[in-house]
Amino acid sequence: MPCSLITPRHFEVLRIRARLIVHVDPPLEVGHALVLEDASPNPNDIRLRVLDCDDRDGSTVDADIESGTFLGIHKVALIHADGIVLVDVEEPAMAAANGGGPPPEAMPDEAAPPPMDDGGGGPMFGADGPGAGAPPPAPAAPAPAPAPAPTPGDAAPAAPPIGYGLLDVPQVAVVDVPFVVKVGLSEAFVEGIADKELRRPEGLPPEFKLQVQLQTDIEALAVLQGSSWTVDLNVTKDDRYPTAEVRFVAPKEAVRRDAALQATFSIEGQQLGIMSRGIGIVAAEGEPAPAAKALIAGDLPLSPGTQAPDLTILITEDPNRGPGFLWWTLTVAPDLGVELPDAVELRSDLGEAAGDFARRIMEEIPRTAARQVHRKVLGIGQRIAKKIPREVIDTYRRVEDALAAKDRAPTVLIVTQEAYVPWELAVVESPRRGDRSQILGARAAVGRWILPDQQGGSPRLPPPAAVEVRSIAVVSGDYRREGWANLPEALKEADELAKEFKAKRVEAATGPVLALLEGDPRAQALHFAIHGKFSPESIEQGMILVDGQIDSDTVIGSVLHGTPFVFLNACQLGAADELLGDYAGMAQSFLASGASAVIAPLWNVRDTIARKISLEFYRTVYGSAQAGEQITAGEALRRVRAQFNPRSQNATYVAYQLYGDPNLQLTH
Numbered sequence: 001m002p003c004s005l006i007t008p009r010h011f012e013v014l015r016i017r018a019r020l021i022v023h024v025d026p027p028l029e030v031g032h033a034l035v036l037e038d039a040s041p042n043p044n045d046i047r048l049r050v051l052d053c054d055d056r057d058g059s060t061v062d063a064d065i066e067s068g069t070f071l072g073i074h075k076v077a078l079i080h081a082d083g084i085v086l087v088d089v090e091e092p093a094m095a096a097a098n099g100g101g102p103p104p105e106a107m108p109d110e111a112a113p114p115p116m117d118d119g120g121g122g123p124m125f126g127a128d129g130p131g132a133g134a135p136p137p138a139p140a141a142p143a144p145a146p147a148p149a150p151t152p153g154d155a156a157p158a159a160p161p162i163g164y165g166l167l168d169v170p171q172v173a174v175v176d177v178p179f180v181v182k183v184g185l186s187e188a189f190v191e192g193i194a195d196k197e198l199r200r201p202e203g204l205p206p207e208f209k210l211q212v213q214l215q216t217d218i219e220a221l222a223v224l225q226g227s228s229w230t231v232d233l234n235v236t237k238d239d240r241y242p243t244a245e246v247r248f249v250a251p252k253e254a255v256r257r258d259a260a261l262q263a264t265f266s267i268e269g270q271q272l273g274i275m276s277r278g279i280g281i282v283a284a285e286g287e288p289a290p291a292a293k294a295l296i297a298g299d300l301p302l303s304p305g306t307q308a309p310d311l312t313i314l315i316t317e318d319p320n321r322g323p324g325f326l327w328w329t330l331t332v333a334p335d336l337g338v339e340l341p342d343a344v345e346l347r348s349d350l351g352e353a354a355g356d357f358a359r360r361i362m363e364e365i366p367r368t369a370a371r372q373v374h375r376k377v378l379g380i381g382q383r384i385a386k387k388i389p390r391e392v393i394d395t396y397r398r399v400e401d402a403l404a405a406k407d408r409a410p411t412v413l414i415v416t417q418e419a420y421v422p423w424e425l426a427v428v429e430s431p432r433r434g435d436r437s438q439i440l441g442a443r444a445a446v447g448r449w450i451l452p453d454q455q456g457g458s459p460r461l462p463p464p465a466a467v468e469v470r471s472i473a474v475v476s477g478d479y480r481r482e483g484w485a486n487l488p489e490a491l492k493e494a495d496e497l498a499k500e501f502k503a504k505r506v507e508a509a510t511g512p513v514l515a516l517l518e519g520d521p522r523a524q525a526l527h528f529a530i531h532g533k534f535s536p537e538s539i540e541q542g543m544i545l546v547d548g549q550i551d552s553d554t555v556i557g558s559v560l561h562g563t564p565f566v567f568l569n570a571c572q573l574g575a576a577d578e579l580l581g582d583y584a585g586m587a588q589s590f591l592a593s594g595a596s597a598v599i600a601p602l603w604n605v606r607d608t609i610a611r612k613i614s615l616e617f618y619r620t621v622y623g624s625a626q627a628g629e630q631i632t633a634g635e636a637l638r639r640v641r642a643q644f645n646p647r648s649q650n651a652t653y654v655a656y657q658l659y660g661d662p663n664l665q666l667t668h
Helices: 355-368 369-384 391-404 486-502 511-517 551-556 586-592 607-626 633-641
Strands: 012-017 018-027 034-035 044-054 061-067 075-080 083-088 094-098 161-168 173-174 179-186 195-200 208-215 230-235 243-249 258-268 272-282 311-317 325-332 348-350 411-416 443-450 467-470 472-475 505-506 524-528 530-535 542-545 548-549 565-567 597-601 658-661 663-667
Touching: 075 272, 075 530, 161 258, 161 272, 179 208, 179 230, 195 272, 208 325, 258 325, 272 311, 311 391, 325 391, 355 369, 443 586, 443 633, 472 486, 472 511, 486 607, 505 511, 511 542, 511 548, 542 551, 551 586, 565 586, 586 597, 586 658, 597 633, 607 633, 607 663, 633 658
Parallel strands: 018 075, 173 272, 311 411, 411 443, 443 658, 467 663, 472 505, 472 524, 524 565, 565 597
Antiparallel strands: 012 018, 034 044, 034 094, 044 061, 075 083, 161 179, 161 195, 179 243, 208 230, 208 258, 258 272, 311 325, 325 348, 530 542, 542 548, 597 658
8 A cells, every 4th residue: 555754753763783773753653654764865864754554645755863874784673652673774665563564573572672881872761761661681683784785875885995005114214225115905904004994996806906106205205216106016816915115215415304205096097095104314324303294194085986087186285395385196097098197206386375376366367357357267277287287287188088089078086185276277278279168177077075184174075976866955045234235146046946946945044054054954955045255354254144154163063964965156155265274165164064065166256147057057967867868067067167268258157166076966
């Protein structure tokens, strides 16, 4: 008999060993059932539905509850009016209370689960809870079950490891005395040597090639003849943890007395992790070594099993060289047949802090006269391109040429530690000038992700490859506060999103927006058509609302419900700043709070064009999904940027950045 959802109820949960105890309040009645699903946009959610099996309407609405984690839970105990029943998680199906199927078999020995060690049972295990006064039985150990497969919008479950990344480096090097660096895989964790677990990409055969790319400061260290900056290791069934030795030396003429050595691990064009070690350089054995800082270390952004971009560009800062000194590491999808550049070192020097370099750009463009704006953007794009190593641009061109026969634009993921410079604006000169835009972000589907910092304040999750958007929430408001003009185009934008995509309206006021961040109303896409401001000299920062503002700290302090896609269609909200060692830009703050991806402009945008861009974006990604030809968020944004041309009198089309996987699919 068909079942339709009844009014969502209150659920309380408690994880006990491999079980999830669910208390339904009020209790289920005759004819009601509880559906357990494993398709949730957040790995920290369990989705339940209360259904009425006597109602033939068949409508469905979700009622979500929070839990610890879904992975590793094998059975769920459902508490209802007539007792308790266990349901296997690996078979998410309707658990009928009664009336909607066979009545469940009561399990008295499960009536009172033992409390958790931390006393987190909550009211369901208090004096008035089910089984009050009954002695806690010892629950039977559940049979092991496979973890559920990831669904669109979920963070991918942890893939099995291939081992620990090995980077064994001496802490001190003596000038003119060769030393050995050992790289590869280790079966065991070793602090400071093999301390980064590398996860297996989905579909990887038992035998594969692991590539390790090394970077260091050539003014301090040199690779000796016979060694290479790039090491290819064959992982086989007989040699699961191969290693290799690379011989270095600090020459007498070394300019620097401290250096960092960085290793990037990748398989089949997918970067897996990054490690680094600091090395102090002394003139003679026994001398005190100068302190050398190590670069960041941690996971690289793609979830195991996701499609690798055609080109991944890793940008890290050398902590021993001061602000603006960047290292570049490239990884190319192997099926393109593009060789990596044969260069001793890929590096560039901005000449100043990345934030200062980028801030001037973001200030110059909005002030440019309409007739000059296209030339201005191209001029800035050339300035940015000069800060990119020539080998990086040449590699991009070869990737683009390899895809020309497929009539497909390249996908590029920029994994960056600096988070400021709009590399998407870089001008890429083409031998076939005139047949395409010269701007990188208009030629390629570009996404970017922020490397995690040592304090963990940057994005916690890798960007997912897909997000199921069942509902959109759009934030807009009637501005009547002093100093802030009303936004009639933003109000139209909200109206059109509500009409065309059934978006839920949210008032741009502090209370409703804070509630939205916490999941009220529930939405998997959050769209902001509001004022925004970024200025180090201003007290007002971030999202400007009709009754105040919400800044980056407030967003970071929030825990977003699910992993929503966020579109900040407001002035300057894509900009980044550095505050207390962390990125304080609003886009980065949303990522740190759990957003799956963020689109935001870097400078003031024209409201009429901004409204057009947002509607075109959603129509492109959702319309293509419904037509069976999924256009990714990165490609949709590339098409937006491609509309910027010599006749353009405003730079709004190239203002937007995508923080996320360029292959991100949004389904509706």
